[in-house]
Amino acid sequence: MNENTKIPSFAQVLSALQNPGQPFPERLLHRLSDLSTRDIRDLKQVWPEVDLKLKQALLKGLTELADEDTLVNFDEFALAILNDPDPSIRVMAIRLLGECDAVHLLPAMTEMMMSDSDETVRAAAAAHLGVFVLRGELENLPDTLRIANFQNLFDVATGHDLPSIRRRALESLGYSSNPKVHKLIQEAFDSKDILWKASALYAMGRSADERWADLVMGMLESPDLEVQYEAVRAAGELELQDSLEKLLELLEEEEEVTDLRLALIWAISQIGGNEAKARLESLVEEARDDEEIDMLDRALENIELSNLGGELDLLEIEPPEMQKKFDSPADKTESNN
Template sequence: MGGRCAQDTAPLSTQPGGGQQGINREASLSLDSLAKNLAELSDESKPLVSSKLANLSATSPEEMVLFLEAWPEMGFERRRQIASQLVELAEEDPKLNFDDIFIACLRDPDEIVRVRAIEGLWEYENHSLIDHFITMLREDRQESVRAAAALALGKFALLAELVKLRPDDGAKVEKALVAVIDDQEEQIEVRRRAVEAIATLTLPNVTEIIQEAYQSDDDKMRVSAIYAMGRNSDPAWLPTLVKELGNPDNEMRFEAAGACGELGEEEAVPHLVRLFHDLDAQVQLCAIAALGKIGSNEAEAALREWLNHPEEHIRGAAEDAMEELGFSKDPFPFKII
C-alpha cells in the first residue's frame, strides 16, 4: 500500500532459517506494539495522541486483524474521535495511509464513523468501492451517510469524464446518481449532493439536471446548483453566475464566486472585484481566490492592490491568489534548453 516504506535489505543469517526467524520476531514485535497501541487508544480516560494514531498507517493484513478485533470493543464516542482524527491526519500528511481502516469502517454501526470513513477515502480511486458507495447511497438508513456516499461517487463521475474509469463503471455511477436525483421521496440533502456529484459529466441530461436544480423552490438545492455550474465547466453558465454574484443571500454569492473561478472566464473579473468590498468575509475571500484561478492581467492588477490590505487574512488571501495566478499563467516556469 502507498505510504509503506520498503524494508532495508540486509545480509541473511548464516544459520539455517535464521533470516525467516528474524522476520517472524520483527512481525511479532510489531503486532505486540500495535496491541499495546490499540489498548491505549481504547482508554477513553486518556486523550488521543497523534503519534499513536499515525502508527495505524499502512497496516499489514495481520495488523488489520488485531485492529478489527479491538475496534468493536471501543465505545461509539471513542470510535468517532479516532475516525475523525485519522481523517485530519491523512489530510495534513499525504504519506499517511489509513485506507484499509477507512474501508473497514464503512460497515461501522455508527453513522458518524461511516461518514468519516467515506471522507477519509476521498483520494482512493479504486473502482472496487463504486458498488459499495452505490449500496450506501441507496440503502443506508441515515441521511448523512447517503449524502456522503453521493459526494463520494462524484469523484468517480469525474474519473469517468476524464476517461480514467471503465465505461460500464461510469454508466453505473451516472445511473445511481440520476436515480437519487429523480427520487422525490429522498431527502433534499441527499438529492442536492447527488446534483453536485454528477455535475462533472458533460452530458445533456446533466445540464438539464443542473438547470432544474437552479429553478427549485428549495434554497439549498439552488445553492448546490450554483456549485454544480462551476464543476460542470460550461461557460454557458457564466451569465447566471454573474447574476447570482449580486444575490442578497451570502451563501449564493459565495458559491457563485467560487463557480466563476472554476469556469476561469475573464468576463467575470470585474464582477468579482466588486465582491472585494462584500460585507461577508467568506464571500470576500472566495472572490479573491477566484481571481487567482482566472489569472488574467486584470485579475492580477486587482489582486496587487490588496497585497497591502490592513487586514491580515485579506492580505494572505491575496498572496495565495497571486501564487495561484502566477502558476496558471506559466505552469512551466523553467525553460528547457
Template sequence: MSWEGLLRELADPHTPLRASRLARLSDLPPARQRELARAWPGIDVSRRRQIVQRLLELSEENLEMDFSPVFLMALDDQDADVRVVALRGLTGEERLEIASRLLATLQGDPEPQVRAEAALALGNFVLFYVLGQLREKHFLPIEQALRKVIEDPDEAEEVRARALEAIGYCVDRPWVREAIRTAFESGRHRLRVSAVHAMGRSAEERWLPLLVRELTSDDPELRYEAALACGAIGDRQAVPHLAPLLEDQDQEVREAAIAALGEIGGEEARELLTPLLDDPSPAIRAAAEEALVELEFAADPLSLRSFLDDR
C-alpha cells in the same frame, strides 16, 4: 508497545490518542484488520469518533499514510457520525473496491447525512471518468445511482444536492445539464446552491449569465458559490462582475471572489487583486497573495520567482 497493548490503548478513553501510536494503523495487514474489527465494537462510541477523526487528520497531514482499511471497516459502524468521517477518509481513493462500497452506502445507508457524504465522495470517481481514468462500464453504475437519487423527490434534499454536485463534472450527458437547470429553478434553496456549485464543476460558459446574476444575490451562500463557479469557468467576462464582491460584507464571499480572480487571470484581475495585498485583514492579504501567485504562474511560470522575490 505490542499490538495487543495498542488495542487496549485505543479502547481506553483516558489515554490520549498519540499520532505515533495511530500511525501503526496505517497499511494494516489483513490479520490485524480482522483483529481491529473484532475489538472495534467494544470501544465506546465517542472514542471511536475521536479515532476516525484523528486518522482523517493524520492522512491529510501525511499522504503516505494509508488508513483506508480502517475507514472501510468503520463504514459498518453503528454510529452515523463515525460512518461520515470514514467516508471522508476514503475521498480521493481510486480503487473500484472503494467505489463499490460508496455505491452501497449511497443506496443502502439509513441515515441521510451518510448517504449525502457517500454521494459527495462518488464525485471523485465522476472526475476520474471525465479525465479518462475510469472506464465507461465502471462509471455507468455510478451515474445511474446518482441520477436515481437526484430524480427521487422522496429522497432527502441534502442527499439530492450532493449527488448533483458529484455529477456536475459530467457535462457530456444532456440529462446532467437538465438536472442542473431543474435544481436551479426549483425554488428550493439547497438545490439552487448545489446547482450553482455544479455549474462551476461543469466549467461550461453557458452558465455564465446565470452565475453573474447570482453574484448580486441577497444570499451570501449563493454569492460565494457563484464566485467560485465563475473562477472554475475562467471566462474574463466575469471579472468586472466579481469586482464588487471584493468589498462584500461577508468575508468568505470576499475570499471566494479573490480566488476566482486568481483562477481567471488577466491584467484586469491583477489590478483588482494587487491593492488587497495591503488590506487590513490578514486573511484577505493571504488570499490575495495566493491568488496573484496563481495568476502569475498561469500567465508565465518563469515569472513566478520574480513575483515572489518582490514580496
C-alpha cells in the same frame, strides 16, 4: 535512531484506542497512514470496542491532518471502518476518503447511497460518487461501471429520497457531459428553493461548461448568501474571466474574514492574471487572520503554477476544502418535494 524520532508501533495505536479516558495521542496519527494488511486485521479486532467519542475525535484529527499533509493516506483506515454501526462514524469515514476513486470502493459507496439507514450517510455517499463520474468523463473507468454509476446517481437525483440526498446526487452529476444532466441542473437552478439553486450552481462549477457563465455571473450579487457563495465558487471553477472585476469588487466589500471572503480569494486565484495577483499580494500585507493568510498563500501559489503552464500539472495546488455552508440539520426534515 533517536528515541524521539522512532516510528510508533501499531501496538501503541491499538493501546491508545483502548484507553477511552485519554485523548488519542497526536503523535500517533501518522501511524494510521498507509496501513498494512496486518494492521487492518488488528484494527478491526479492537475497533468495535473503541469508545464513540474517542472514534469521533480520532477521525476529526485524521481529517485535519489529511488537509494539512498531502503525504499521508488514510484510505485503508477509512475503508476498514466504513461499516461502523454509528452513522456519524460512517459519514466521517467517507469524508476521510477525500478524493479516493479506487474502483473497488464504487460498489460499497453505491450501496451506502441507495440503502444506508441514515440519511446523512446516504448524502455523504452520493457526494463521494462524484469522483467516479469525473473518472468516467476522463475515460478512466470501464464503460459498464461509468454507465451504472451515472444511472444510479440520476435515479437518486430524480427519485423520492430526501432532498438533501437528491441534491448531493445532482452535484456529483455535475461532472457529467450527458445532456440529461444539463436539464436537471437547469431545473434545479429555476427552483424557488434556495438549496436546490445553490446545488445547481455547485454542479455548474464542476461542469467545465461555459454554457452556464451568464447564470453564474448573474448570481454573484444574490441576496441569498448560500447562492452567492456557490456562484463565487462556480465562477472560479469555470475560470470566468468576465467575472473577475465583480469578484474583486465583492472582495473589497467583504472586509470581515468570512467563508465568502475566503471563497472569493480562491476563485480569483483560479481565474488568475496580473490584476488578480496584484490584488492578492496587496492583501497579504494587510492580513492578520491566520486562516486568511493561509488562503492567500495558497491562492498566490496557485496563480504562479497556472502561469508556469501545463508542464507542471503534477504540482497543481490542491484546492482548499471549502464545504458548502448551507447544509444544516434542517435538511433532514425537508419534504420530498
